[in-house]
Amino acid sequence: MTRNSPSSTTTSTGTTSEGQAKRLRNLLVVLAAIALSVALFLGLRTDNIETNLNELAKEATPLSVALGNGKPSLMEFYANWCTSCQAMAPDMKELKEEYGQELNFVMLNVDNNKWLPELVKYRVDGIPHFVFLDRESVAIAQSIGEVPRTIMSANLKALIAGETLPYADATGQKTTFKRSITPAAARSTDPRAHGSQVQ
Numbered sequence: 001m002t003r004n005s006p007s008s009t010t011t012s013t014g015t016t017s018e019g020q021a022k023r024l025r026n027l028l029v030v031l032a033a034i035a036l037s038v039a040l041f042l043g044l045r046t047d048n049i050e051t052n053l054n055e056l057a058k059e060a061t062p063l064s065v066a067l068g069n070g071k072p073s074l075m076e077f078y079a080n081w082c083t084s085c086q087a088m089a090p091d092m093k094e095l096k097e098e099y100g101q102e103l104n105f106v107m108l109n110v111d112n113n114k115w116l117p118e119l120v121k122y123r124v125d126g127i128p129h130f131v132f133l134d135r136e137s138v139a140i141a142q143s144i145g146e147v148p149r150t151i152m153s154a155n156l157k158a159l160i161a162g163e164t165l166p167y168a169d170a171t172g173q174k175t176t177f178k179r180s181i182t183p184a185a186a187r188s189t190d191p192r193a194h195g196s197q198v199q
Contacts, residue, residue: 052089053080056096057107063118066104067137072159073104077119077129079111084146085128091149095156102160104133132159132168141168 057078066073076092078085096105108115110127118124122131122142130143132155143155147167155165 052093053078053085056089056092056105057109059096059105060107061104063106063108066106066133069104070135071102071104072135072162073106073133073137074156074159075106075108075118075122075131075133077108077110077115077122077124077127077131079109079127082127088128088146091152095149095152098153099156099160103156132165134159134162141165143167143169 061069061073063075066075076085080086092105108118110119110124122129122139126144128145130147130152131139132141132143134140140159141155143152151167155167158165
């Protein structure tokens, strides 16, 4: 019969503790690597969404062309900083690929004062703000905020067919913004108006 000496028992217990410590350390390294990978992926995904908005804007039909080519149009008021616009960008890209031959996709950046007359005309105070224009460039419906792809697709099919939009005036989560410049028509020239100064 052989007995284990106390020193050999300590060594085997010490080895077991060291092995558990190594496994725990390796697990922590793996978890940290996964967390960093996810953070990197999400960071790149956010950049890609903004890029998608920029790409969509570059590929969009200019407003002047859309108003005169006899096709119905979907006009989107957007901004690169708008999280709702970013969230819808992939769906809008797919919809443009699907319906782009029969429909104008127009994108107007609310940060560009060039579009101030359109912002006022369509009463844009939240984005994304969609305006559906028929073949004569008459606004027949508006939609504000994140709209599910299926609802937007149904509206676009009806717009192309010249039918009533099934989800006219749909609303969803939106980003509110304020125009930085007051249009000339909204300014008062009456010196008695509140806040005016007589010179």
